[in-house]
Amino acid sequence: MFRKNKSTLALLIAGAVSLSLYNCKPQGPAEVSTGDAASKVYVAPGKYDEFYNIVSGGFNGQIGVYGIPSGRLFRIIPVFSLSPESGYGFSEETKPMLTTSHGQVPWDDLHHIALSTTKGEHDGRWIFANGNNTPRVARVSFKTFKTEEILEIPNSGGNHSSPFITENTEYLVAGTRFSVPMANKDVPISSYKENFKGSISFIKVDQQTGRMNIAFQLRTPGFNFDLSRAGKGPSHGWFFFSTYNTEQAYTLLEVNASQKDKDFIMAVNWKKAEEYVAQGKANVEKVKYAHNVYDEKTHMAKSTMEEQVLVLDVEQLKDLVYFIPCPKSPHGCDVDPSGEYIVGSGKLAAMMPVFSFSKIQAAIANKDYEGDFNGVPVIKYEAALHGEVKKPGLGPLHTEFDEKGNAYTSFFVSSEIVKWNVKTLEILDRVPTYYSIGHLSVPGGPTAKPHGKYVIAYNKITKDRYLPTGPELTQSAQLYDISGDKMKLLLDFPTTGEPHYAEAIPASLIVPNSTKIFKIEENENPYVAKGESQARVERNGNEVHVYMTAIRSHLTPDNIEGVKVGDDVYFHVTNLEQDWDVPHGFAIKGSSSAELLIMPGETQTLKWKATTTGVIPFYCTDFCSALHQEMSGYVRVSPVGSKTPLKFSTGATEEPAPGAGQ
Amino acid sequence: MKKLQPISRWLIIASALLMLSAYVVPLWQILMWAPQYPEGLEMKIWINTITGDVKIISALNHYIGMRHIEVSMFPEFQYMIYIVAFIIAFGLFTAIVNKRIVLWAYVVLIICAGIAALVDFYLWGYDYGHNLDPTAPIVVPGMSYQPPLIGTKQLLNFTAFSGPDIGGWIFIVAGTLAIGTLVLELKSRKAKT
Numbered sequence: 001m002f003r004k005n006k007s008t009l010a011l012l013i014a015g016a017v018s019l020s021l022y023n024c025k026p027q028g029p030a031e032v033s034t035g036d037a038a039s040k041v042y043v044a045p046g047k048y049d050e051f052y053n054i055v056s057g058g059f060n061g062q063i064g065v066y067g068i069p070s071g072r073l074f075r076i077i078p079v080f081s082l083s084p085e086s087g088y089g090f091s092e093e094t095k096p097m098l099t100t101s102h103g104q105v106p107w108d109d110l111h112h113i114a115l116s117t118t119k120g121e122h123d124g125r126w127i128f129a130n131g132n133n134t135p136r137v138a139r140v141s142f143k144t145f146k147t148e149e150i151l152e153i154p155n156s157g158g159n160h161s162s163p164f165i166t167e168n169t170e171y172l173v174a175g176t177r178f179s180v181p182m183a184n185k186d187v188p189i190s191s192y193k194e195n196f197k198g199s200i201s202f203i204k205v206d207q208q209t210g211r212m213n214i215a216f217q218l219r220t221p222g223f224n225f226d227l228s229r230a231g232k233g234p235s236h237g238w239f240f241f242s243t244y245n246t247e248q249a250y251t252l253l254e255v256n257a258s259q260k261d262k263d264f265i266m267a268v269n270w271k272k273a274e275e276y277v278a279q280g281k282a283n284v285e286k287v288k289y290a291h292n293v294y295d296e297k298t299h300m301a302k303s304t305m306e307e308q309v310l311v312l313d314v315e316q317l318k319d320l321v322y323f324i325p326c327p328k329s330p331h332g333c334d335v336d337p338s339g340e341y342i343v344g345s346g347k348l349a350a351m352m353p354v355f356s357f358s359k360i361q362a363a364i365a366n367k368d369y370e371g372d373f374n375g376v377p378v379i380k381y382e383a384a385l386h387g388e389v390k391k392p393g394l395g396p397l398h399t400e401f402d403e404k405g406n407a408y409t410s411f412f413v414s415s416e417i418v419k420w421n422v423k424t425l426e427i428l429d430r431v432p433t434y435y436s437i438g439h440l441s442v443p444g445g446p447t448a449k450p451h452g453k454y455v456i457a458y459n460k461i462t463k464d465r466y467l468p469t470g471p472e473l474t475q476s477a478q479l480y481d482i483s484g485d486k487m488k489l490l491l492d493f494p495t496t497g498e499p500h501y502a503e504a505i506p507a508s509l510i511v512p513n514s515t516k517i518f519k520i521e522e523n524e525n526p527y528v529a530k531g532e533s534q535a536r537v538e539r540n541g542n543e544v545h546v547y548m549t550a551i552r553s554h555l556t557p558d559n560i561e562g563v564k565v566g567d568d569v570y571f572h573v574t575n576l577e578q579d580w581d582v583p584h585g586f587a588i589k590g591s592s593s594a595e596l597l598i599m600p601g602e603t604q605t606l607k608w609k610a611t612t613t614g615v616i617p618f619y620c621t622d623f624c625s626a627l628h629q630e631m632s633g634y635v636r637v638s639p640v641g642s643k644t645p646l647k648f649s650t651g652a653t654e655e656p657a658p659g660a661g662q
Numbered sequence: 663m664k665k666l667q668p669i670s671r672w673l674i675i676a677s678a679l680l681m682l683s684a685y686v687v688p689l690w691q692i693l694m695w696a697p698q699y700p701e702g703l704e705m706k707i708w709i710n711t712i713t714g715d716v717k718i719i720s721a722l723n724h725y726i727g728m729r730h731i732e733v734s735m736f737p738e739f740q741y742m743i744y745i746v747a748f749i750i751a752f753g754l755f756t757a758i759v760n761k762r763i764v765l766w767a768y769v770v771l772i773i774c775a776g777i778a779a780l781v782d783f784y785l786w787g788y789d790y791g792h793n794l795d796p797t798a799p800i801v802v803p804g805m806s807y808q809p810p811l812i813g814t815k816q817l818l819n820f821t822a823f824s825g826p827d828i829g830g831w832i833f834i835v836a837g838t839l840a841i842g843t844l845v846l847e848l849k850s851r852k853a854k855t
Contacts, residue, residue: 254799255797255798255799258797258798258799258800259797348799348800348801350802350803394818394819413818413819414697414818414819415696415697415698415819416697432697433697434697434700435697435698435700436697436698461698463700463701464700464701
């Protein structure tokens with residue numbers, strides 16, 4: 001009896017001890033070994049990285065340019081956001097870049113990158129990017145890494161599914177994130193189903209200049225459009241868009257737009273759209289949108305207000321658009337390199353459907369429809385389906401591809417990248433990301449010819465990866481080696497802004513064409529001074545124009561007198577250098593806008609208002625030479641009505657006039 | 663009626679007084695980790711309240727249709743303080759009346775209270791994990807989210823652990839003392855006979 005009781009007691013204690021052992025924290029990132037990863041990302045001094053990584057900056061409205069595999073940040077290109085360090089958006093030359101139909105919109109939310117392609121392969125000509133907020137698309141030159149063009153999108157409530165491009169960069173698209181009433185109509189929000197419409201713009205790209213123009217818009221039922229990809233190879237001529245909120249909810253979308261088991265992937269036959277436009281089937285609609293172009297010769301932007309678009313109504317025109325059911329609010333809608341498979345990532349779904357382009361075509365030919373939505377045929381899910389990736393992970397978002405027939409999908413909720421075979425749909429490998437990956441990028445991943453080698457994860461949460469910096473933490477990217485069967489983490493690197501989509505391109509396609517200087521003899525800026533002999537100061541009423549030159553290590557003129565309080569002084573600064581890597585800066589005390597960074601051979605203008613009397617210094621802000629500190633000058637500002645004559649000089653000295661300064 | 667040994671009476675007093683800690687330390691803990699929460703989230707259950715990252719956990723759980731965790735969800739918090747007070751008083755009473763039959767009653771009371779607490783917690787967890795809002799954004803077919811009763815369980819992207827906290831461990835010690843005392847009494851009685 002006693003023995004039995006004692007053993008009960010012992011059992012109780014043992015039970016209690018073993019309970020405490022249950023409390024085992026899951027394995028954390030610090031325990032994940034990375035082996036010889038450092039040597040694989042080390043780029044020795046004097047060597048170049050193998051790839052450029054062109055990374056969207058999200059809420060900073062800029063593009064970050066990084067090297068891969070080193071993860072080093074080379075440059076931040078201002079696109080939709082003002083950049084006081086360079087004067088972008090502040091200088092008289094670049095102010096028109098940020099003009100919209102709403103006036104100056106000096107910021108945006110830049111989500112996606114599309115690099116130009118020819119025959120589906122990277123060609124290294126242009127970077128395209130979207131402005132998600134005030135709907136815009138931008139084009140950045142791969143020669144100068146400057147923003148050359150910004151086109152506003154009318155009839156759009158936010159440009160998210162953009163700027164994805166066709167295989168020869170014929171078109172880039174701009175699909176509205178939010179459906180809205182067209183033509184800025186004033187209607188009750190509750191009349192969503194009746195009045196709200198979707199709008200997809202097809203923007204034609206001039207193959208020589210890159211100039212963009214809205215060729216036509218598709219008017220669609222009112223959904224939210226999320227992401228898109230063009231077909232390629234056999235599916236060239238088609239475009240695919242993911243949609244959500246086919247529930248057509250207009251409040252608490254978190255719940256109300258998550259009710260249907262399936263939303264749609266919208267397949268657009270854009271060759272058919274071109275035919276309809278050629279046949280005059282498009283309606284001409286009056287709208288207002290800004291088109292801003294930067295000219296490399298004048299170093300100046302010009303903004304034009306455009307006034308009409310051509311619109312094709314997909315509910316009326318046949319054989320133009322089809323809906324394919326896709327589970328649970330699809331996000332990514334990615335086309336594999338062969339152009340045959342379309343991956344729909346239902347962000348709330350427990351599996352991932354892969355659709356087949358040839359099956360979609362067969363379903364259309366056989367009219368294998370389950371019905372229609374506002375007159376648009378809805379193809380049967382099974383008829384379009386290649387197969388489903390079973391239990392891939394939680395929260396699938398985006399898929400990129402390698403050159404070996406594999407797909408890499410990001411999973412936000414389970415925070416991992418899953419590698420799977422596109423044909424067999426078999427899951428091959430999975431690696432954790434730290435933490436909550438959004439987009440991901442394989443070099444050439446969206447093209448017909450991926451370069452492979454790496455996959456880069458762009459993460460939303462980094463709380464135990466980097467030193468804390470208060471409530472706001474850095475965002476980050478992670479580089480994985482995908483050359484073997486198993487993905488291997490090589491590197492973490494912090495990113496600027498919040499990275500969304502990014503593309504990586506071989507440096508060999510970019511480096512040979514990179515602009516080193518602008519030729520001064522080709523400078524057509526009306527305010528250029530092509531030599532110190534042309535430097536001068538002119539008064540025109542209340543405006544004073546200073547035609548200034550900068551060359552190591554002086555500004556001409558560097559003594560300016562005769563400016564009066566209340567004058568608007570325009571400093572037109574030409575950098576006379578014709579040598580690579582010698583920018584000059586220009587800054588003046590009390591400048592309420594910005595400073596300037598002027599590249600060799602370029603002219604940029606800073607407007608400065610003289611507000612008080614006195615002698616105001618100005619100087620070069622870019623450490624240009626051994627005597628950079630000496631590169632400075634003075635403006636004398638006299639009271640209104642004073643008789644101080646307009647004078648300017650460099651290197652001239654004179655005896656002070658008797659009584660001066662008393 | 664059989665009387666208790668002096669040492670037994672002191673052990674029973676110790677057992678009863680140890681349970682006073684229930685009023686100042688948490689009894690139970692639920693810990694959760696996810697890729698997004700490497701530092702972990704915790705929920706502490708006290709005698710009359712819940713503390714910790716309750717709001718964060720509720721905000722996350724609403725995606726899958728789980729209710730917001732509120733103190734008012736648990737009527738137990740209204741009367742737990744009295745139940746524990748009664749057990750402590752009964753322990754002290756046991757030591758005072760000095761009768762083995764009352765010690766039996768005290769031990770049975772503690773064991774029953776422990777089992778009742780676990781059953782109650784299981785029933786709540788079952789309801790909380792199964793009774794989901796059908797309009798939730800994320801509905802995984804066939805998936806329920808009942809938290810583990812004791813131990814570790816994977817729930818979607820979360821690893822959840824449930825187990826005693828300091829107060830719970832002290833309770834276990836108090837119970838063990840009471841049971842041990844009874845065993846001691848039975849043993850000494852047996853030795854005498």
